Amino acid sequence: MSGSGWKASLRRLPFYLVVALIVVYALTPFIWALSTSFKTEDDLFGAARLFPRDPTTKNYVYVLGDAGFMSSLVNSVIVAGGSSLLALTAGSLAAYALGRLRFRGKTPMLYAVLAMTMFPQISILSGLYLTVRELNIYGTQAAMLFAYPLFTLPFSTWVLTSFFRGLPREIEEAAIVDGATTAQILARILLPLTVPALVTTGLLTFIVSWNEYLLARSFTVTNPSAQTVPVAMAQFAGIVEQQEPIAEIMAAAMIVTLPLVVLVLVFQQRIAAGLTAGSVKG
Amino acid sequence: MTTTPSPAQVTPRSALWGALLGAIGVGAIAGLVLAVATDAGVRSAFDASLGDDRPSAIMAVLDGFGIILPVFVLGFGLIAVRLALGVARRDVGATRSARDAVTWLALLGAVVTVARLVQGTPWIAATPSPLLAVVGGALGPAVATAVAALLRRGLARAARAPGLREEPLVKREARTAWSLLVPALLILLLVAARPLETTIITSFTDKVFASDEVPNFVGVAHYRRLLTLSFVEVPCRLGDDGACARSNRGGIRWQPLPRELLVEGYRTAWHWNLPLLTAPDRAIAVNALDHIWIRSIWVTLVFTISSVSLELLLGLFIALTVHSEFRGRGAMRAVMLIPWAIPTVVSARLWELMLKDTTAGVLNRGLMLVGAIETPQSWLTTPALQLPSAIMIDVWKTSPFMALLLLAGLQVIPKELYESARVDGASRFREFVSITLPLLRPAIAVALIFRTLDALRVFDLLNVLFGRSLHSVSTYNYQVLINNQQAGYASAVGVLIFFLIFGFAVAYVRLLGVNRS
Numbered sequence A: 001m002s003g004s005g006w007k008a009s010l011r012r013l014p015f016y017l018v019v020a021l022i023v024v025y026a027l028t029p030f031i032w033a034l035s036t037s038f039k040t041e042d043d044l045f046g047a048a049r050l051f052p053r054d055p056t057t058k059n060y061v062y063v064l065g066d067a068g069f070m071s072s073l074v075n076s077v078i079v080a081g082g083s084s085l086l087a088l089t090a091g092s093l094a095a096y097a098l099g100r101l102r103f104r105g106k107t108p109m110l111y112a113v114l115a116m117t118m119f120p121q122i123s124i125l126s127g128l129y130l131t132v133r134e135l136n137i138y139g140t141q142a143a144m145l146f147a148y149p150l151f152t153l154p155f156s157t158w159v160l161t162s163f164f165r166g167l168p169r170e171i172e173e174a175a176i177v178d179g180a181t182t183a184q185i186l187a188r189i190l191l192p193l194t195v196p197a198l199v200t201t202g203l204l205t206f207i208v209s210w211n212e213y214l215l216a217r218s219f220t221v222t223n224p225s226a227q228t229v230p231v232a233m234a235q236f237a238g239i240v241e242q243q244e245p246i247a248e249i250m251a252a253a254m255i256v257t258l259p260l261v262v263l264v265l266v267f268q269q270r271i272a273a274g275l276t277a278g279s280v281k282g
Numbered sequence B: 001m002t003t004t005p006s007p008a009q010v011t012p013r014s015a016l017w018g019a020l021l022g023a024i025g026v027g028a029i030a031g032l033v034l035a036v037a038t039d040a041g042v043r044s045a046f047d048a049s050l051g052d053d054r055p056s057a058i059m060a061v062l063d064g065f066g067i068i069l070p071v072f073v074l075g076f077g078l079i080a081v082r083l084a085l086g087v088a089r090r091d092v093g094a095t096r097s098a099r100d101a102v103t104w105l106a107l108l109g110a111v112v113t114v115a116r117l118v119q120g121t122p123w124i125a126a127t128p129s130p131l132l133a134v135v136g137g138a139l140g141p142a143v144a145t146a147v148a149a150l151l152r153r154g155l156a157r158a159a160r161a162p163g164l165r166e167e168p169l170v171k172r173e174a175r176t177a178w179s180l181l182v183p184a185l186l187i188l189l190l191v192a193a194r195p196l197e198t199t200i201i202t203s204f205t206d207k208v209f210a211s212d213e214v215p216n217f218v219g220v221a222h223y224r225r226l227l228t229l230s231f232v233e234v235p236c237r238l239g240d241d242g243a244c245a246r247s248n249r250g251g252i253r254w255q256p257l258p259r260e261l262l263v264e265g266y267r268t269a270w271h272w273n274l275p276l277l278t279a280p281d282r283a284i285a286v287n288a289l290d291h292i293w294i295r296s297i298w299v300t301l302v303f304t305i306s307s308v309s310l311e312l313l314l315g316l317f318i319a320l321t322v323h324s325e326f327r328g329r330g331a332m333r334a335v336m337l338i339p340w341a342i343p344t345v346v347s348a349r350l351w352e353l354m355l356k357d358t359t360a361g362v363l364n365r366g367l368m369l370v371g372a373i374e375t376p377q378s379w380l381t382t383p384a385l386q387l388p389s390a391i392m393i394d395v396w397k398t399s400p401f402m403a404l405l406l407l408a409g410l411q412v413i414p415k416e417l418y419e420s421a422r423v424d425g426a427s428r429f430r431e432f433v434s435i436t437l438p439l440l441r442p443a444i445a446v447a448l449i450f451r452t453l454d455a456l457r458v459f460d461l462l463n464v465l466f467g468r469s470l471h472s473v474s475t476y477n478y479q480v481l482i483n484n485q486q487a488g489y490a491s492a493v494g495v496l497i498f499f500l501i502f503g504f505a506v507a508y509v510r511l512l513g514v515n516r517s
Helices: A005-011 A013-036 A041-045 A058-064 A067-100 A106-117 A121-134 A141-147 A149-166 A170-177 A182-193 A195-211 A214-219 A229-234 A246-279 B012-038 B040-045 B048-053 B057-064 B068-088 B092-119 B131-160 B169-202 B221-227 B259-264 B291-323 B329-341 B344-354 B362-370 B383-411 B415-423 B428-456 B460-466 B473-483 B487-512
Strands: B229-235 B267-272 B282-288
Touching: A005 A013, A013 A246, A013 B291, A013 B329, A013 B344, A013 B383, A041 A246, A058 A067, A058 A246, A067 A106, A067 A141, A067 A149, A067 A182, A067 A195, A067 A229, A067 A246, A067 B169, A106 A149, A106 B169, A121 A141, A121 A149, A121 A214, A121 B169, A121 B473, A121 B487, A141 A149, A141 A214, A141 B169, A149 A195, A149 B169, A170 A182, A182 A195, A195 A246, A214 A229, A214 B473, A229 A246, A229 B344, A229 B460, A246 B329, A246 B344, A246 B383, B012 B040, B012 B068, B012 B092, B012 B131, B040 B057, B057 B169, B068 B092, B068 B169, B092 B131, B092 B169, B169 B487, B221 B487, B267 B291, B282 B291, B291 B329, B291 B383, B291 B428, B291 B473, B291 B487, B329 B383, B344 B383, B344 B460, B383 B428, B383 B460, B415 B428, B428 B487, B460 B473, B473 B487
Parallel strands: none
Antiparallel strands: B229 B282, B267 B282
């Protein structure tokens, strides 16, 4: 067996073909869009071809000069970053209580958090809409910052609880004996240990908030200047199919997607672990 | 504070802090009463000049305040007064609880102050107001924050004062736990509980937006309209040749509904022409008072069931493939995460491009090259192709994610099981059926639940691809709420969606016997 390397490889050939097929399946729309974003108008309406006939960067220049699109990028950074920070702060405090402290009512609380992670946001859309109007933040980025904890907070709490639970108990016991307060234990001992978990959870909540569309769209119908990226992308030329600036849309799509792809490439192991911790463990 | 007072004695200091805390508690309750009494809606309920147009007082309070927030404020006020008495009595548990509560109060005040300040700035401009108004709006919260911070300092000192009896560790731990849960619970109260309550209350009213009037109670009228169905058997329209006439899309054309049903407001959601139930030239017309809603339920169910089952099969296939050892597994995992990480709106637009209805659409071109179709299809505008296209895109986006969840399940199956099976000469298929599948069952169950509940609330994809031409329950809810501004009706739709999804969740837990604890 050992000497026939190429024979073994040959036997694995069907396997690698399947793997290649999966890769093509997963990446085709992305690659197609990438190629389209470099195409000229003439190229777009001819028969479909993978490589642009004469590649141009004018679509990117156009999109980067579009004030509306650029402001939506800034809005998305504010909204996704802010709501992730909020979810991490409130979530890690709650997760510390749920994962490491003993108190009556813990199990019901855990179930409540789990139920919240699956809560259908759409069903309270009208209530949220009314609440946001009551608070006088309708049509602003603050509306999203206010509403996004609805899904980021239960998720981050759940994932962080499972991380906290996994830490050995002796760590804090020693600290308690030394007379440390809860705040000291949390800030000096446990938080440094959970930095990887916080990074993972933060990434996931960031991606999920970055991609959120339903609430963002509902809250910014009247005020385009507060739109986040998905809303801007959906409305780039309206939903009506006529004379769409397709190449520009794809250029915008690439600009929006590339940061996410880079994040995924760098943190793939952590993201995968966090996702499965959020759903499978428990 | 070097003197050591005897424990049960009321000292001037603790009495002062207790009184301040008590005042905050009483102030909260008084503020609540004042807010209700001066609310425009509530006052109009007692305005004699309005005569019979007066709204009901109960409705006015429910519409303006709900139940949860008043109960919360009332509870906070009463607990604050109780803790205040404890602080004055130098009870250590009460003092520490009060300290924790006031800490969060001060932080809440700080957050509100900052929010008020930021709200007037140009980049988050809810009310683009001049500087003075912004600062004025932040002044109240700022003062409140300062008072709370002062009180916190006093309470913290009182809690550390010498001569206090030490608390049992268990009690201390429980108090810490609840204190740490405060921000999360407060946020969820505001963004989940209160909107849920508003949705439920509003669903029984005729509330519309852009109106400050107190809505009327309409009972279950919205629910009745949403849920009323009527089934009628209708014959087909006869063509010139005596056979059933067909529309140019190929479907059989059916006779219209009986007049009295049309007058009552019934419209046909769809026709059932099933071989066993009906004669070939007859169909059961499923009619509803809101046929778009009924149709949207059907679309949502078809979308969910077909996409989730396809995803499961494909996901399982991908997971089993990727599970084996090979070089580049890490890269493979990244590739699998990419469709999940791309915003659904963006992937909808990517697919819009690939599905273009000319030869510029790569799918049309590909299928024509292999000879599967002769002319380009308009995948996104032909009614019969819309839903299948949406399902295809959803399967593309989420199968890799499903595979990832299943992969985690595969990795915990002990390798020894396969080794001993191989020793016994079991075939690969046998291995899969008797080892992999049973042990993967929990992972499959969880992945199924997650994906199903997710698919049931599909919004982004259909909204971007089809606008208003194909509705799921979510896009329908959005349309009724945002485009039609019918808050009452939209709330009833929301409540029904909640029950639909909840029903699925319960059914899953029952059927698959998931035990997640």
